[in-house]
Amino acid sequence: MNGCFVELAIDIVGGKWKGIILYHLLDGPKRFNQLRRLIPTVTQRMLTLQLRELEEDGVISRIQYPEIPPHVEYQYTEFGKTLQPIIQHMQEWGKLYTEEYFADNQS
Amino acid sequence: MNGCFVELAIDIVGGKWKGIILYHLLDGPKRFNQLRRLIPTVTQRMLTLQLRELEEDGVISRIQYPEIPPHVEYQYTEFGKTLQPIIQHMQEWGKLYTEEYFADNQS
DNA sequence: CAGTATCCATACCGATACTG
DNA sequence: CAGTATCGGTATGGATACTG
Numbered sequence: 001m002n003g004c005f006v007e008l009a010i011d012i013v014g015g016k017w018k019g020i021i022l023y024h025l026l027d028g029p030k031r032f033n034q035l036r037r038l039i040p041t042v043t044q045r046m047l048t049l050q051l052r053e054l055e056e057d058g059v060i061s062r063i064q065y066p067e068i069p070p071h072v073e074y075q076y077t078e079f080g081k082t083l084q085p086i087i088q089h090m091q092e093w094g095k096l097y098t099e100e101y102f103a104d105n106q107s
Numbered sequence: 108m109n110g111c112f113v114e115l116a117i118d119i120v121g122g123k124w125k126g127i128i129l130y131h132l133l134d135g136p137k138r139f140n141q142l143r144r145l146i147p148t149v150t151q152r153m154l155t156l157q158l159r160e161l162e163e164d165g166v167i168s169r170i171q172y173p174e175i176p177p178h179v180e181y182q183y184t185e186f187g188k189t190l191q192p193i194i195q196h197m198q199e200w201g202k203l204y205t206e207e208y209f210a211d212n213q214s
Numbered sequence: 215c216a217g218t219a220t221c222c223a224t225a226c227c228g229a230t231a232c233t234g
Numbered sequence: 235c236a237g238t239a240t241c242g243g244t245a246t247g248g249a250t251a252c253t254g
Binding site for chain 1 (some may be wrong): 236237
């Protein structure tokens with residue numbers, strides 16, 4: 001539909017939190033509260049919801065260690081790893097953009 | 108904030124329509140109704156709104172030719188062109204993803 | 215041709231409180 | 235530690251009618 005495939009990637013990566021979550025998973029698995037600390041502005045509720053959606057899309061997997069207290073880790077699936085270059089690409093563009101924005105005062 | 112720059116790109120490219128619009132502008136300037144035909148599911152209202160936002164973000168420029176009937180064209184700004192590789196990247200990923208999805212029945 | 219204006223539904227998201 | 239549940243506000247998006 002609409003003659004392009006761009007929307008597929010955007011559906012997965014888009015929204016307010018998914019890109020940020022995926023960015024923080026780039027350097028390895030993370031626990032739930034670890035992600036909360038890395039993304040201070042996300043609420044518990046939204047983090048849960050977004051992680052579930054990423055799981056349903058097959059991008060990340062949830063690994064639950066049967067311990068008390070609970071221990072859960074989130075990490076990329078093999079399929080999800082195919083998205084990593086895009087995340088990194090956007091990260092690098094964002095860095096360049098902010099630098100240019102504040103340096104050249106481009107608006 | 109949140110320790111990453113990914114969100115900047117997502118703010119610009121994300122949402123339901125912006126990525127698709129930017130994709131269709133890859134191969135040159137387009138007129139308003141031309142974009143409507145290329146994106147059959149977008150409403151006039153949403154196309155207008157999204158084009159305005161892309162304009163405000165400095166990604167595309169609106170060129171109005173003083174004719175009757177009106178003639179308007181949208182195209183990438185120099186700044187916007189720095190986003191093109193990301194759009195293309197997502198497009199290629201999307202193509203691969205759908206092929207794999209339907210071929211391997213990966214789910 | 216290229217838009218505005220209005221109305222309305224729902225999706226998204228945050229705050230807060232509670233739980234195995 | 236890693237969540238759920240509930241409530242409510244705001245943003246997003248669609249349908250339809252109208253316009254310079």
